[in-house]
Amino acid sequence: MAIDWDRLRVFHVVAEAGSFTHAGERLGMSQSAVSRQISSLEDSLGLKLFIRHARGLVMTEVGEQLFRTAHRMAWELQSVEAQMTESQDMPSGPLLVTTTVGFGSTWLTSRIDEFLDRYPTIQMEIKLNDSELDLAMREADVAIRLHRPNQSELIQRKLFTVHFHLYASTSYLEKFGIPKCVEDLDNHRIITFGNPSPEYLGDVNYLERLGRPENNPRQPILRVNAIYGMMQAAREGIGIAMLPDYITEGEPSLVQVLDDVETPEFETYFVYPPALKASKRVGVFRDFLVSKARDWSF
Template structure:
């Protein structure tokens, strides 16, 4: 096995990521046959098959998967070294890939992001919304906003705020059904909860099914939706009563709080990033921006 040629490896990485010679050729500004040739040459250098070529595109072999993970890390390291070199003393520059949950990211975060991209036009911000947590150690994203304390102890973390749940109903629902005055009243109301399996980071998101009920007989729900945003929309439409986190209801005047004197679940939210990015200016300015927004918001 000869030395791995970085150029071929880079072409392999793009092809593996895009899943076809056509797409990767476009991305690389090469002809399709040139991409195919370079990959065949790399397979020859290694004496191993990296792709199974299907009519529908390229599928990585097991060895291909391993090489892709390594190439992916190398590409990421190279990109961050490049970014560090171009990041002059005062201007944070380069890509910043932020991940968080779909609910939090599509409401609280995207509402505030306009100011950040205006302040830092040289940062290429990308927000990856995913309810399955992307792995920062594997470089699936640079930084994360987690709705719980991070499990990986080596990660740097900064608490942003505490998220509180409240119980809501729309004006139309209340006009038709009245407001519950006690927990027992909920048995006679329509309830919206989170579809199974409910994500652990949302803590006791289905509290309304259980509160004031024996363990073996939860409250019947009218609707389950496996997205906080969907629950909020359903509640807004007057379908029923829902317990929602405050980041999703902050600009929903038609939702009214009910049963305001009950103790409800809450959870902490953290900004998290790997030690390797400790001195990154992009990460620093984004962290400071979030901390400031969090302070303004947590009234």
């Protein structure tokens, strides 16, 4: 059974777009022409790739399997094309970066403008996702992980160690006072992540147990299942939160309290697959991150 490569390309775009109309806009084709291409591909395979309904398209199980293969092929082709067009002095082509929502929406995005100014021919896309995307499956090119990677085959470069500290807003401290010792936290409102918390954040709910018996944790006034949301809640004066350094940067309304208390920490890594070891785009982005990590004052 031979698969027509042009139809496979159309299928890949349709699967990503979720509709014939949006796929047609990306391909410069009419909606009916796209639909005919997909019908022809399904007829040649003798299989249904999409379930059609009024709100769009849903891939069948076979369609999802074909999409994963087509996606890897498209990524490999795009990677080869980019390597062929990259010049020695000006890396170019797509670069898909993934990291967590909290880290990506604060530390990373506040620095990325400098990189894009320096390398305007790199087309960067950032996917913020607290669930780790699979680099081996080409769901992203590179990742910034808040823990040492589990896959030994991935190339990794440590960027820095992230420290947690306790923070509250000036408005909260004016209203409820400044805690002078760990025991004072029992009389304060605290904000925690809740359970289950992601492994990459380590002991993010340490504030519930700090200075308390194991069987009698401190009860938070609010749980938020996102570090960025915890920071915003603390900024609004809801309570005291234990937050990583990267998310409190540039937040003048947040004040560190009990700064002599020992708190958890974790390491952050830049990670990419061996297939991209020679990529100039990956190399310059790695070097950029390392330089910014070195300059960052903890």
